[in-house]
Amino acid sequence: MKKEMICIECPKGCRMEVYYGDGKTVEVNGNMCPRGREYAASEIEDPRRILTSSVLCEGLDLRMLPVRTDKPIPKQALLQAMERIRKIRVKEPVRAGDVIAQDFFGANLIATRSATRENV
Amino acid sequence: MINKDLVIVGGGPAGMAAALSARDAGVRDILLLERDQYLGGILNQCIHTGFGIYHFKELLTGCEYAGRFISLVERSREIDVSLKSFVVRLTNDRVLTFLKPGKMETVRAKALIMATGCRERTREMIHIPGTRPAGVFSAGLAQKLINIEGLLPGKEVVIVGSGDIGLIMARRFTLEGARVKAVIEIQKQSRGLMRNVVQCVHDFDIPLYFSHRISRISGRDRVEKVEAVRVDEQGNDVDGSRFEILCDTILVSVGLIPENELIEMAGAKIDSATNAPLSKELNTTSIPGVFACGNCYRVYDLVDSVTRDAQVCGRMAAEFLAGAR
Numbered sequence: 001m002k003k004e005m006i007c008i009e010c011p012k013g014c015r016m017e018v019y020y021g022d023g024k025t026v027e028v029n030g031n032m033c034p035r036g037r038e039y040a041a042s043e044i045e046d047p048r049r050i051l052t053s054s055v056l057c058e059g060l061d062l063r064m065l066p067v068r069t070d071k072p073i074p075k076q077a078l079l080q081a082m083e084r085i086r087k088i089r090v091k092e093p094v095r096a097g098d099v100i101a102q103d104f105f106g107a108n109l110i111a112t113r114s115a116t117r118e119n120v
Numbered sequence: 121m122i123n124k125d126l127v128i129v130g131g132g133p134a135g136m137a138a139a140l141s142a143r144d145a146g147v148r149d150i151l152l153l154e155r156d157q158y159l160g161g162i163l164n165q166c167i168h169t170g171f172g173i174y175h176f177k178e179l180l181t182g183c184e185y186a187g188r189f190i191s192l193v194e195r196s197r198e199i200d201v202s203l204k205s206f207v208v209r210l211t212n213d214r215v216l217t218f219l220k221p222g223k224m225e226t227v228r229a230k231a232l233i234m235a236t237g238c239r240e241r242t243r244e245m246i247h248i249p250g251t252r253p254a255g256v257f258s259a260g261l262a263q264k265l266i267n268i269e270g271l272l273p274g275k276e277v278v279i280v281g282s283g284d285i286g287l288i289m290a291r292r293f294t295l296e297g298a299r300v301k302a303v304i305e306i307q308k309q310s311r312g313l314m315r316n317v318v319q320c321v322h323d324f325d326i327p328l329y330f331s332h333r334i335s336r337i338s339g340r341d342r343v344e345k346v347e348a349v350r351v352d353e354q355g356n357d358v359d360g361s362r363f364e365i366l367c368d369t370i371l372v373s374v375g376l377i378p379e380n381e382l383i384e385m386a387g388a389k390i391d392s393a394t395n396a397p398l399s400k401e402l403n404t405t406s407i408p409g410v411f412a413c414g415n416c417y418r419v420y421d422l423v424d425s426v427t428r429d430a431q432v433c434g435r436m437a438a439e440f441l442a443g444a445r
Contacts, residue, residue: 006314006318007315011173011421053167054267068167068169
């Protein structure tokens with residue numbers, strides 16, 4: 001079977017033709033770099049996305065702490081992951097890169113900005 | 121009055137990169153003015169990924185991209201950062217007046233770099249008829265409300281225009297539990313990057329209407345519905361193609377304009393079509409010693425390009441100070 005796809009790995013947005021069968025990628029055309037092939041295979045076999053969102057803080061200088069998964073998580077789990085994010089409260093100061101939640105749909109949820117108790 | 125070799129207005133990606141590159145080119149006395157209480161500019165509300173693939177060869181969020189520059193600026197003894205500092209006046213001999221909590225200060229700069237970014241075009245600039253209810257936001261304002269303030273501005277959303285911020289906000293609203301009922305684009309293709317069409321709109325099955333425009337906004341106190349219509353090649357409405365979409369919120373994502381009020385106040389020439397400074401050489405203005413970089417010079421798609429532009433500009437200001445220009 002054939003599927004047309006646009007790569008999301010970089011701003012170029014290569015238009016690709018992806019041939020596949022039995023849930024496996026057979027051939028990819030139109031990609032300008034190897035990341036396109038990897039993305040195409042992942043889209044056929046196990047589509048994933050990095051989830052970015054923000055979590056509520058209490059007693060810190062930021063009201064919302066921006067977060068992301070440290071690797072892509074299954075695309076189907078995005079809305080479920082958001083439900084878990086809505087329940088998280090950050091009350092202790094964090095540095096960018098700190099883990100906010102472990103075992104988060106096969107990844108870690110990490111802070112992408114620091115939050116302190118200063119200037120509250 | 122304070123005297124400084126180099127003053128930079130704006131502590132976003134352009135201002136920070138310009139400050140660091142001017143320092144690396146030998147400038148030792150730099151003042152960086154930022155009106156917000158944090159450095160980082162618009163990147164602080166850009167919590168999504170897609171930044172840094174060219175500059176850092178890594179995929180970063182906007183906050184992470186800003187964070188890397190912020191720590192370099194904060195560690196630099198040559199760069200004096202003044203936060204909550206809002207420039208209100210600029211003269212053509214490079215004297216700036218700025219407000220900060222409790223005081224008004226004046227600084228004379230031997231060289232000046234403007235890094236004031238851009239502003240969003242508004243509903244008023246695209247002439248949508250109808251009432252003027254609450255619930256019409258620019259996409260970037262909605263982004264700030266959700267990502268910084270933790271407020272969801274609406275539950276049923278129609279997005280006008282398919283600029284990158286609008287596409288990013290289609291996904292953001294969806295993830296936050298709101299329903300994005302349509303993205304309406306008057307052109308035949310998206311104004312945003314293809315990857316944003318895919319991962320923000322297609323991923324969530326959000327209807328995207330090309331060659332359509334919003335012909336009316338209705339609602340008494342709050343937005344209640346919009347009327348959309350298809351347009352032909354000449355931009356005329358197609359008879360019989362009108363339809364209504366019920367919604368409580370409209371996001372406007374119809375482009376960005378360079379912000380150059382200060383240099384205009386100082387007498388610099390501005391291109392009336394693009395609102396960008398007019399001058400003979402790149403990254404300069406018509407006022408000697410006043411440079412401009414980043415989105416106030418030209419609106420870029422990628423922050424990586426803003427950084428590169430600002431680095432060039434920082435070196436030009438250093439050459440000017442060394443007497444080479």
